Amino acid sequence: MAKFASNDVLDGSLLVVRSATRMVAVSGQPGSFAAAVAGRLTEAAMTTADFALAAGDISGRKIGVAARSGLAVIAAGTADHVALIDDAGSRLLYVTTCPAQALAAGGTVSIAGWSVEVGAPA
Structure with missing residues (x-):
């Protein structure tokens, strides 16, 4: 028997990510x-404009997260992890790894764009 999930279902979880x-x-x-707030080495404010829903690279759907410089x-x-947080709800929404980079206080850093993908049911 085949499995199916509407894009609305897949997008639902990605819209939670977009609330960061x-x-x-x-x-x-x-x-x-x-822990994410206490351990932050750098931060960027996010709005819904920093996220873009699209078809997944492999299957399903994805949400792109804008690069910041x-x-x-x-x-x-x-820095070896990037986290998306929701301050209003005190929620840790999503964590991913990033290439490890030593950061010096007072300097600047850039975070490349990345995405979260939700695969179609298999």
Whole structure:
């Protein structure tokens, strides 16, 4: 028997990701909203305009996250994860890895664009 999920179903979870109000780079995978905020090395405010829904690269759907450049480094450390957080709901929404980069306080850093993909049912 074949499986099917409407794009509306797949987009539903991606719209939660799009509710992020901040993107933070951290050292290590944060396990909570509080850990992501406390461990942030740099941050960028996010709006729904920073996200774009589209067809998935492999299957299903994806949401693209806009690149950010010239972000001020808040604290020194090695950024190896990027997290999307929702300040209003104190929610850690999504965490992914990024190429490890040593950051010096007072410097600047850029975060390349990336995406979250939800595959079609198999």
